[in-house]
Amino acid sequence: xxxxxxxxxxxxxxxxxxxxxxxxxxxxxxxxxxxxxxxxxxxxxxxxxxxxxxxxxxxxxxxxxxxxxxxxxxxxxxxxxxxxxxxxxxxxxxxxxxxxxxxxxxxxxxxxxxxxxxxxxxxxxxxxxxxxxx
Numbered sequence: 043x044x045x046x047x048x049x050x051x052x053x054x055x056x057x058x059x060x061x062x063x064x065x066x067x068x069x070x071x072x073x074x075x076x077x078x079x080x081x082x083x084x085x086x087x088x089x090x091x092x093x094x095x096x097x098x099x100x101x102x103x104x105x106x107x108x109x110x111x112x113x114x115x116x117x118x119x120x121x122x123x124x125x126x127x128x129x130x131x132x133x134x135x136x137x138x139x140x141x142x143x144x145x146x147x148x149x150x151x152x153x154x155x156x157x158x159x160x161x162x163x164x165x166x167x168x169x170x171x172x173x174x175x176x
Contacts, residue, residue: 062090062097068106082106 065083069076080096083089088105089096098106 060099062099063103064097065089068098068103079106082109 065076065079069079072079079098080089083096083098083102083106086105086109088102088109089098090102
């Protein structure tokens with residue numbers, strides 16, 4: 043699919059303006075949303091904006107494509123590494139990880155203010171019960 047829809051008649055003419063594209067044209071070509079193209083272009087500074095109009099030069103499109111490359115993740119196993127070394131690293135990671143707790147077994151923590159309010163509530167209940175007895 044070609045982005046450029048130049049006809050053979052236009053091929054003979056020398057363009058006076060740079061070969062810019064709108065975010066919509068680029069998005070249509072790559073089948074992504076124009077909003078995402080605009081967002082990436084602004085974040086990277088890879089665009090030209092005049093008033094409320096944005097256009098992208100070929101260098102800007104290349105910058106957006108380069109920034110969208112996936113970043114390689116750090117591998118747990120390194121080729122040429124020692125298997126025992128990997129196991130030791132795994133053990134260390136397990137020891138450093140906080141223990142998992144179940145939500146059911148957790149008890150709500152009571153701060154000092156909460157404890158004082160609970161004591162005050164108990165005292166008020168006792169006073170109310172004493173008044174009812176009289």
